[in-house]
Amino acid sequence: MDLSLLPAAGRPPAHARARRWRPGLAGGTLHSEIFAPGNEGSGAAVALALALDAAAADDARSLLWVQDKAALRLTGRPYRPGLPTTLHSRVIHVAAATPEDALFALEEGLRCRDLAGVIGEIVGNPRALDFTASRRLALAAERHGIPLFLVRPDAARDLSAARMRWQVRAAPSPPPRWNPQAPGQPAWRAELFRARAHPPGEWILLHDEKTGLDARPAAASDQAEVRAAGL
Secondary structure: OOHHHOOHHHOOOHHHHHHHOOOOOHHHOOEEEEEEOOOOOHHHHHHHHHHHHHOOOOOOOEEEEEEEHHHHHHHOOOOHHHOOHHHOOOEEEEEEOOHHHHHHHHHHHHOOOOEEEEEEEOOOOOOOOOHHHHHHHHHHHHHHOOOEEEEEEOOOOOOOOOOEEEEEEEOOOOOOOOOOOOOOOOEEEEEEEEEOOOOOEEEEEEEEOOOEEEEEEHHHHHHHHHHHHOO
16 A cells, blocks of 8 residues: 555654655656765666666566766666676667766657666766756656656755655675675665655665565664674
8 A cells, every 4th residue: 555645644653654665666756866976886776676676577678778978987888797687688778978968868768668667877966957857857757657767976966856866875785695605685775865755764775686676674774783793
């Protein structure tokens, strides 16, 4: 049940809603912004995890991934062999020369119903990405029903029409189940600092190729880490 549909008087407390709500596309939110340090690549990773979670498992449509020139220099192109196997032939990559070109490609992608989702990477706070541009993207995503995840590496939190706005950074991976020496699952700490239908909160996000996106309240994860350390 979508908690945003409950009358205000009958809603659980904000802290209870934060515990029960699961990050993703709940409530039909189709335009999310993700802020992250540019040297980590965390924003793009979270955007990909959310995009995969948004697309149904049997959805064979492609994902459009748009980067401006600054994003290409900062985070590099998507590495296809490193993507989940279901995406090796489904990612359409666009290298845009300018933020204006990237915004044009994103808006055109949102009008294409043959796409499962759109990911964009635009570095910093270019003049072209103002409130009007973000509103155009939000309206296009909602009009055509295509999820958009706009990654903002090294950007300040400016005005935006995005329905959800996240600040993310890398988080320690949980230890592997069978081999403690092996690399752990990718993990990110995600703070939801603005959303229309949900309270702010922090989650630990993990993505598994087989089970999809797993979101755990950060407070509970922190307590588990303390107990595991015997503190």
